[in-house]
Amino acid sequence: MDRTELKQKICAAIDQHREEIIALGEDIFRHPEMGYKETRTATKICEEFDKLGFSYQSGLALTGVMAKLKGGESKVNVAVMGELDAIIAPQQEFADPVTGAAHSCGHNAQIAAMVGVGYGLKYSGVLQELSGDVTLIAIPAEEYAEIEYRSQLKKEGKITFLGGKQEFIKLGLFDDVDMVVMHHLTVPSLLENGGLAQAGGAYNGFTGKLVRYIGKEAHAGGAPHLGINALNAAQIGLAAVNANRETFQDKDHIRVHPIITKGGDLVNVVPADVRIETYVRGSSVSAILDASAKVNRAFKAGADAVGAQCEITEIPGYMPVEPDKNLQQLLYENYCALLGEENVLFDHGMMGGSTDLGDLSALMPVIQGRTTGAAGISHNSNYSIADKEMSYIVSSKALAMTVVDLLCDGAREALRVKEEFRPIMTKEQYLREWGQLQ
Ligand SMILES: [Zn+2]
Numbered sequence: 001m002d003r004t005e006l007k008q009k010i011c012a013a014i015d016q017h018r019e020e021i022i023a024l025g026e027d028i029f030r031h032p033e034m035g036y037k038e039t040r041t042a043t044k045i046c047e048e049f050d051k052l053g054f055s056y057q058s059g060l061a062l063t064g065v066m067a068k069l070k071g072g073e074s075k076v077n078v079a080v081m082g083e084l085d086a087i088i089a090p091q092q093e094f095a096d097p098v099t100g101a102a103h104s105c106g107h108n109a110q111i112a113a114m115v116g117v118g119y120g121l122k123y124s125g126v127l128q129e130l131s132g133d134v135t136l137i138a139i140p141a142e143e144y145a146e147i148e149y150r151s152q153l154k155k156e157g158k159i160t161f162l163g164g165k166q167e168f169i170k171l172g173l174f175d176d177v178d179m180v181v182m183h184h185l186t187v188p189s190l191l192e193n194g195g196l197a198q199a200g201g202a203y204n205g206f207t208g209k210l211v212r213y214i215g216k217e218a219h220a221g222g223a224p225h226l227g228i229n230a231l232n233a234a235q236i237g238l239a240a241v242n243a244n245r246e247t248f249q250d251k252d253h254i255r256v257h258p259i260i261t262k263g264g265d266l267v268n269v270v271p272a273d274v275r276i277e278t279y280v281r282g283s284s285v286s287a288i289l290d291a292s293a294k295v296n297r298a299f300k301a302g303a304d305a306v307g308a309q310c311e312i313t314e315i316p317g318y319m320p321v322e323p324d325k326n327l328q329q330l331l332y333e334n335y336c337a338l339l340g341e342e343n344v345l346f347d348h349g350m351m352g353g354s355t356d357l358g359d360l361s362a363l364m365p366v367i368q369g370r371t372t373g374a375a376g377i378s379h380n381s382n383y384s385i386a387d388k389e390m391s392y393i394v395s396s397k398a399l400a401m402t403v404v405d406l407l408c409d410g411a412r413e414a415l416r417v418k419e420e421f422r423p424i425m426t427k428e429q430y431l432r433e434w435g436q437l438q
């Protein structure tokens with residue numbers, strides 16, 4: 001079978017099973033769960049894999065599920081991934097009444113698309129014609145949320161990283177994966193010119209900091225000379241951060257936006273415990289680490305100025321997303337074939353948000369395309385699924401067609417993607433240099 005025929009067959013199989021794929025997407029939309037707690041959603045996926053006769057592993061990084069499907073040959077392994085988790089939006093129509101979780105980021109559509117690819121591969125007979133394996137992954141905890149809960153899991157030794165893809169990297173679950181393709185649902189207003197789909201783009205990364213100034217209490221009116229004023233230290237620290245801003249270059253998209261979360265205890269006591277939280281965002285790891293070092297230096301200078309102490313706790317962040325241009329081109333062409341070239345955008349430019357897909361993009365080729373299909377505002381209570389075809393079926397087909405492109409003809413395209421990819425770091429470097437910030 002040639003490439004066109006393979007794509008027709010896999011899309012026809014997805015169409016034949018459209019009711020099941022849509023039902024899965026809708027069921028998950030109505031039963032949202034927060035990151036590392038997605039047990040019901042994971043069970044649904046296991047049931048789907050059982051129905052499809054796929055063997056799989058579950059309970060990975062607490063809730064992840066993974067099925068490796070053998071192609072006719074195993075020259076390369078392409079993962080199709082969907083994210084399990086919801087966010088908090090308690091007023092949303094199908095929000096969980098107890099937890100407030102809602103699928104207002106549309107990750108339910110990612111799961112439907114990933115399982116949709118499974119239906120396509122299973123019922124088209126295409127898998128045997130491919131020269132590589134396909135791994136279907138349901139991954140936990142993309143949203144950077146419920147930090148206290150996840151920090152507790154970390155303390156209990158149940159996870160090491162707060163993001164699910166980070167944790168999968170750490171556990172070695174991506175070790176035999178060569179590249180990742182995935183989908184994200186979007187609302188029409190996020191695509192310029194009324195487009196229907198978009199093949200990918202870059203996202204900022206970030207690291208977070210908790211800063212604590214420790215001074216010495218004393219009577220603020222009677223004996224301030226006996227105290228050490230931590231608030232003065234913090235003010236100098238913030239001014240010193242600002243004094244570094246002229247060294248940030250436009251190309252790096254650095255954003256540092258601190259807040260004071262505690263400024264003192266009582267007005268007639270010299271403040272001895274003052275706390276600041278901040279993110280340092282940027283478009284490359286080197287730029288983030290460079291800016292982060294300057295910010296730490298500046299905060300410490302505030303303490304030095306008045307003889308206070310400054311403790312800085314680095315909190316886990318996500319790395320910038322570098323989309324793989326070869327994968328992006330293939331996905332773009334498939335969206336064009338499904339929706340018409342005039343309705344598809346190639347790239348969305350730099351996005352201010354962050355995702356742990358960035359961490360993976362430093363190690364292997366990844367792409368995340370977006371289709372419209374949702375209505376309302378992302379992460380808002382008014383978010384809903386407006387177009388099931390776009391949300392679940394077009395997204396399934398575009399990913400399935402991209403898998404065919406990669407793995408047909410002796411996996412020529414996949415091998416080229418692999419060959420031309422330049423990793424930003426190795427897994428070992430990642431765990432050492434980025435992971436140590438955790
Ligand atoms: Zn989100």
Ligand SMILES: [Zn+2]
Nearest residue numbers: 105106107184
């Ligand atoms: Zn999302």
